[in-house]
Amino acid sequence: MKEKDEEKPNLLEYKKTHLNSLKPYIAGKSINEIAELYNLPTNSIIKLGSNENPLGSSxxxxxxxxxxxxxxxxxxxxxxxxxxxxxxxxxxxxxxxxxxxxxxxxxxxxxxxxxxxxxxxxxxxxxxxxxxxxxxxxxxxxxxxxxxxxxxxxxxxxxxxxxxxxxxxxxxxxxxxxxxxxxxxxxxxxxxxxxxxxxxxxxxxxxxxxxxxxxxxxxxxxxxxxxxxxxxxxxxxxxxxxxxxxxxxxxxxxxxxxxxxxxxxxxxxxxxxxxxxxxxxxxxSDNEFIAKSLDNNKIGLTYLSNNLENLDFKVFDSQANFVAFQVSPKFKSKEFCEHLLKKGIIVRNAGLFNGAPDDLIRITIGNSEQNAKLIQSLLI
Ligand SMILES: Cc1ncc(COP(=O)(O)O)c(C=O)c1O
Structure with a gap:
């Protein structure tokens, strides 16, 4: 028997209105997502969007x-x-x-x-x-x-x-x-x-x-x-x-x-x-892995910060495993991310963070090969 609409509990009304102003957390893009979208082999993709350790795991x-x-x-x-x-x-x-x-x-x-x-x-x-x-x-x-x-x-x-x-x-x-x-x-x-x-x-x-x-x-x-x-x-x-x-x-x-x-x-x-x-x-207690990771980060952070600055981006001093910079007037952040995604490099459109300038990009420090590829991709 078909229930009358009025008799159904109104689930929409129960909806938690305090969540209305909330957007779901935007996670960095995954390797599989980008491989599929741009038809690229998964092993060619460089993931520098989620501040993970580029040296792998301990x-x-x-x-x-x-x-x-x-x-x-x-x-x-x-x-x-x-x-x-x-x-x-x-x-x-x-x-x-x-x-x-x-x-x-x-x-x-x-x-x-x-x-x-x-x-x-x-x-x-x-x-x-x-x-x-x-x-x-x-x-x-x-x-x-x-x-x-x-x-x-x-x-x-x-x-x-x-x-x-x-x-x-x-x-x-x-x-x-x-x-x-x-x-x-x-x-x-x-x-x-x-x-x-x-x-x-x-x-x-x-x-x-x-x-x-x-x-x-x-x-x-x-x-x-x-x-x-x-x-x-x-x-x-x-x-x-x-x-x-x-x-x-x-x-x-x-x-x-x-x-x-x-x-x-x-x-x-x-x-x-x-x-x-x-x-x-x-x-x-894997001190060797920790030391290597810190070393890689120090070298990569200096390399990326200097090279991004040379490309005329406004780069912010960072004490973490990522670096943030503004890409205007050369680019809009969405264009910038897409340009890199097509080349198989995932970075973070930090312009989407609440309160961020809309031209902000955040890049995780990669290993030296990844960092060099990233900079090369921006020279073209
Ligand atoms: C500032 C900050 N806090 C907390 C977390 C969450 O860390 P976890 O992976 O341990 O949940 C992150 C993850 O990126 C983060 O950037």
Whole structure:
């Protein structure tokens, strides 16, 4: 029997209107997508769009996965809290001291847990833009609302502390700081971060300090050693970048002790995976791979920055594994990306980031051959 329309539950009305203003996260293009679109062999494609490690993955991590595969055992859940990995992280970074280590399915999943823990309907978050767009997504999910602080290319995307501090009001529950910042590559000093943390504390806000790229600025520049001193500071880290394990989705965070019991109540159970956990443990102490990756990045970042500048682009100083630059008046960013895509090179149209100038491009530092090909493709 055909139901009358009026009797059906109106699913559209149920639609979550707080998501109306949200756009889905735009991921960098994949190799398969581009191979198909431009009819190119997959092995000819150079992927410099998602800030992955161009040297591959830590060989020690790969070895650990391969030897586990021989066991043929995937019937048991992994350790729900990633305790063995957390123990290894604590051994490598004893400066974490009296703070807690949390493990997640990428830092994205750590961010989700933090949003569940802290944000309520009607709360505000403070986000400097342009930056990593997931902060806005998790804010809106929680029916909270972002307050944006707009940084400017003419000021190298630097945060003006006085202006920024004025936006930290009692209704702001999380201040997101991305350090170094994606997509611009600039960074905040500890002096600046500490001033923000103190002001946030006065207003009853937490600071989420995203250190996805901190290793490129120097391991010693991480502030995981400060979390035990500031009970409103939370730090996010990842195995997706310097350790080369983006596909295995392991991230971690450092949380003040007073939050851990509540965090455990809201975190996704079993969000990680066994192979990722095993690989991350090994990658953590693969000093040779880390050193090679840092070396490659340093050389490539200088090479790309200099050559892009010689091509008359406005290049921004970067302390990460990518470099951002403006392509106008020569190009529009969409044209620029398409020109490279046709040659099998994937870069990121950072003009699509909220608050970014529309001619901004972000390129991940590749290996020397990839970097040279990229520059050659721009000479024609
Ligand atoms: C600034 C920033 N934070 C967090 C992430 C997410 O990292 P993960 O792969 O660990 O989820 C990314 C990924 O590109 C990022 O750029």
């Amino acid at each position: 060989p020690l991590a790969i070895e650990a996965i391969n030897s586990y595969l021989n066991k043929n055992q995937f019937n048991f859940y992994p350790d729900a809290l990633g305790q063995s990995l957390a123990k290894n992280i604590r051994q490598k970074f004893p400066e974490i001291g009296q703070a807690e280590i949390i493990i997640g399915n990428g830092m994205d999943n750590v961010l989700e847990g933090i949003a569940r823990l802290i944000l309520r309907k009607g709360d505000k978050t403070l986000i400097h833009i342009p930056t990593f767009e997931y902060y806005e997504i998790i804010t809106r999910w929680a029916e909270a609302e972002p307050i944006y602080y707009q940084t400017k290319p003419s000021e190298n995307f630097k945060i003006n502390l006085e202006e920024f501090l004025a936006l930290i009001k009692p209704e702001v529950k999380i201040v997101f700081l991305c350090n170094p910042n994606n997509p611009t590559g600039n960074y905040l000093t500890w002096t600046e971060i500490e001033i923000i943390i103190k002001q946030a504390k006065k207003m009853g806000s937490f600071v989420f300090l995203d250190e996805a790229y901190i290793e490129y600025l120097g391991f010693e520049n991480s502030h995981i050693n400060k979390v035990h001193k500031y009970d409103n500071l939370i730090i996010g880290r990842t195995f997706s970048k310097i350790y080369g394990l983006a596909a295995l989705r392991i991230g971690w965070g450092v949380l003040p002790t007073n939050l851990i019991n509540e965090y455990r109540k809201v975190q996704t159970p079993f969000s990680t995976n066994l192979l990722g956990l095993l690989a991350a443990e090994k990658a953590l």
